[in-house]
Amino acid sequence: METDYAALKKGGFMRQKQKDRFSVRLRVAGGQLSAAQLAAIARSAEKYGQGAVHLTSRQGVEIPFIALKDIDAVKKDLAGGGVSVGVCGPRVRTVTACQGAGICPSGLIETSGLAKELDERYFGRELPHKFKIGITGCKNNCLKAEENDLGIKGGVFPVWKKDACSFCGLCEAVCPSKAIGVNQQEKTLVFNKDLCVYCGKCIKSCPEGAWEGKNGYMLSFGGMFANEIRTGQNLLPLLDTKEQVIQAADTALAFYKEHGKAGERFGKTIARLGGEALTAALKTALSAPEARVEGA
Numbered sequence: 001m002e003t004d005y006a007a008l009k010k011g012g013f014m015r016q017k018q019k020d021r022f023s024v025r026l027r028v029a030g031g032q033l034s035a036a037q038l039a040a041i042a043r044s045a046e047k048y049g050q051g052a053v054h055l056t057s058r059q060g061v062e063i064p065f066i067a068l069k070d071i072d073a074v075k076k077d078l079a080g081g082g083v084s085v086g087v088c089g090p091r092v093r094t095v096t097a098c099q100g101a102g103i104c105p106s107g108l109i110e111t112s113g114l115a116k117e118l119d120e121r122y123f124g125r126e127l128p129h130k131f132k133i134g135i136t137g138c139k140n141n142c143l144k145a146e147e148n149d150l151g152i153k154g155g156v157f158p159v160w161k162k163d164a165c166s167f168c169g170l171c172e173a174v175c176p177s178k179a180i181g182v183n184q185q186e187k188t189l190v191f192n193k194d195l196c197v198y199c200g201k202c203i204k205s206c207p208e209g210a211w212e213g214k215n216g217y218m219l220s221f222g223g224m225f226a227n228e229i230r231t232g233q234n235l236l237p238l239l240d241t242k243e244q245v246i247q248a249a250d251t252a253l254a255f256y257k258e259h260g261k262a263g264e265r266f267g268k269t270i271a272r273l274g275g276e277a278l279t280a281a282l283k284t285a286l287s288a289p290e291a292r293v294e295g296a
Contacts, residue, residue, distance in 0.1 A: 003068065012085040013071060016064065023054070023064040024074060025086035027123070030097035030115025030135070031059035040081020048074045058132070059096045060086065090262075092122040092131045092253070100137035101154070101215075107137035108154030108200065108215045114242060118249065125253065128260035128269070133249075139199040144225075146232040149266040150252055151220035152245060155198030156213040157238050160191055165210035171202035198238050217245045221252055221278060222267030230267040235279045236286070244286055251285040252278070 005015055013022040026041065033041075045053050045063045048070045054062040066074055075085055086094055095118045098104065100111025115135050122133070135152040136143035145151025167189065169182040179195035180202060182188070198218055203211040217239040220232030239245055252266075255278055260269040270278055 006089075008071070009088045010091075012087055013066070014062075014088060018065070020068040021064070022066045022068065022071065023062045024066050024071075025056075025088060026061045026063070026078070027084040027086045027094050027119075028060055029095055029119035029123075030112045031099075032112055032116075033061070034082070037081060037083050040078060040083050043081070044074050044077050044083075047077070058094070058134075060094060087124045088130075090127055090129045092125040092127065092133070094123065095119040095133045095135065096143055096148075097135040098137050098142040100135070104137055106140055108156055109135075109137055109152075109217060111135045111137050111154075114152070114245070117242075118246075121246070122249070122253065127253070127256055128262050129265045131253070131256070131266060139197065145218075146220045146223045147225040148223050148232060149221070149256075150249060151223055151232045153218040153220070154215060155218040155238050156200035156203060156215045157193075157198060158191070158196065158200065158202050158211050158213040160189060161210050161212065162189070164208050165189060166208050168207065170205050170207065171211060174201045174205045176201065214240065216240050217242070219245065219248055222265075222270040224265050224267045226265075230265075230271075232267070233270065233275055235275060236282055239286075247285050248282055251282050255281050 012025040014025060016023055041053060041061060045051055049063045049065045054064060056062060095115040097111040097115035100109060101107030102110055102112060118133055132148045133150045134143045134145050134148035136145045137154045141153060145153040167182055167184050167187050169184055172180045172182040176199060177195045177197045179192045181190040200213065203213055218234065219236055219239065220234050222230060223232030224230045256266050256269055259273055260266065
């Protein structure tokens with residue numbers, strides 16, 4: 001029987017240059033694997049591969065040198081250890097994430113749970129081309145959100161409390177976007193929210209507690225880091241809730257499914273139609289009272 005290499009690739013088994021050998025890509029949501037899963041991967045690598053794994057640039061794990069005849073057996077053994085096989089080709093790939101607010105002192109949003117939720121919702125969904133989702137907890141941007149088709153980044157919208165302010169000027173000094181101006185002599189402060197990048201440095205640096213804020217989500221759309229490099233576009237202000245993020249993600253994937261051409265990355269679809277078209281669809285989806293957008 002002739003081998004269906006396209007079906008194998010769709011199911012996560014990538015053909016190697018060595019005859020009848022495959023590298024199997026595993027499903028790793030948010031970069032999280034349990035010790036039991038790691039043990040199962042190690043056993044399969046020893047039994048069916050050459051005793052080694054490859055860690056990909058997107059937090060993935062691949063076991064190379066799997067023989068064609070062992071594909072069903074390795075899938076069964078991995079499943080017994082709680083490990084699923086990943087996907088390749090024109091569909092939603094495994095969601096990546098940094099450790100976020102649950103572990104990292106800089107984290108502004110919870111990332112691991114969100115990655116698992118989005119992975120369960122979208123993993124393997126058929127689209128015109130591959131679609132990558134990356135979640136990073138803060139402006140340090142460890143996961144390089146804007147390189148993804150959909151990037152999610154933690155942010156905080158600052159609010160100034162005049163009565164608590166000593167007008168020391170420290171917030172102005174640390175603001176990377178020059179959104180804050182302080183006149184120490186006249187005891188005045190100007191905050192230009194249109195310049196704010198939601199980093200929260202003003203809040204962290206203030207010795208008087210004169211800045212406070214609510215953490216939220218910054219989204220970017222259409223990033224790619226392949227033969228052609230595109231930076232994802234920020235088409236929305238800071239989002240308040242995880243539910244808004246899911247609404248925006250649903251809308252973006254539906255937009256891509258409807259308007260994308262076969263073999264065309266999401267960023268190219270946005271460029272062809274204009275960012276205004278996607279922005280309009282996103283704002284329509286987020287217009288309900290329960291989907292309020294900060295600053296809109």
